[in-house]
Amino acid sequence: MIKYLKKILNNENYKRIIENIVSLFSLQGLTYILPLITFPYLTRVLGPDKYGQIAFAAAFITYFxxxxxxxxxLSATREVSLNRDNDDKISEIFSSIFIVKIILMTISLIIMTIIVFSFDIFRSNWILYYFTFGILIxxxxxxxxxxxxxxxxMRYITILNIGTSIIYTLSIFVFVKESSDYLxxxxxxxxxxxxxxxxxxxLINKEFNVKFIRPxxxxxxxxxxxxxxxxxSTLGSSLYLTSTRFILGLFVSDAVLGYYTVAETLTSAFKGLISPISQAIYPYISRLQSENPIKAKKDLKKILIVMGTLTFILSIVVALCAPILIKLLAGENYAQSIPILQILIFTVFAVGINNVLGIQGLVAFGYKEKFSKIIVFAGIFNVIILVGLIILLGSIGAAIAVVTTEFLICIIEYIILRRVKIL
Structure with a gap:
């Protein structure tokens, strides 16, 4: 075992992956842990109603x-990874993407303004949506x-995020004293x-010599x-992630949406444990599949087994501990969040699997189009079953729709990877 660990640590590729996983775990850990410090405070001070309003605004802005x-x-990460030794090319990629994002951001702001001032459900609290839009910028x-x-x-971003997360956490305790402070x-x-x-x-200018050039x-x-x-594909995933909260908010009260959001927030915190591993491995698999496809496939299978095992165990443990977690972190007023969390937490297992199959498998091996079609199909499927399940079961129905959709994605991705002989 010790020899095996030494072999891994002596391999430059593996060392880089481990370094990035550690950095990303630090980033993701504090990104989720620090909000979890404010989470019990906000749920108690704001109450289900105001907490639900903030959640609805966040879901709305997520579309933009x-x-x-x-x-x-994903696309830019892969392109940068393949050209990281070419400063001029990196500057070209950065500049063109920055311009594209400015165009898309401007369109988003215009569309949001039209929607906010056209419907009472948005207009009555218009300032909340503009404050939330700042996060997007x-x-x-x-x-x-x-x-x-x-x-x-990723260590640079880790340090920045830790600093701002600490400032955010302290500011919440200083400025948010009652429910009227929700803005x-x-x-x-x-x-x-x-x-x-x-x-x-x-930082990107100083550390990587990236400059803005006219694209x-x-x-x-x-x-x-x-x-x-x-x-x-991200639009499709938005249909079964963001749309769930948004559509639920159209059918139920702010308080019920608040209960669902508490369960979803805790689930997202556990799903956040997956992201560092995925983000660190993706550039490695992307390069390896072009240099040594056979080894890339072998590594993919190993990652799938490890990720599946860990996320399944985690999901079971959290489901069993849900009553304690909700009472401890959200308070006794959020008892309705318990059954929602016990269902939603199994998306951690499903996401762990479909992240490996979809991102590390289909996308990294050049099957972006197939991946996109799967996610779009899943998004449409989710919306179709979501409305009916919400009408029948309320927030429980919304949770069932999300879990069903995630496992459907896993099944389809696995079938395709078998057909193209990656697995």
Missing amino acids: QTFTDYGFN GRDLLLTNWLFQGMEK YVPLINSFGSLIIGLVSLR TLDDIIHQFKEGFHLYI
């Missing part, structure tokens, strides 16, 4: 985040996670996002084409 991201978190336009990930240097939550979050975004722009029209069109299929 999906639109602005346009799949670049900082995190999606200015923060270049995809570039750091592609360069496999401070997205405002503080937006302010922190803008700061980290601006600092990251300075050609061909460069911009190229990025639109590269991100399109992955954008379609």
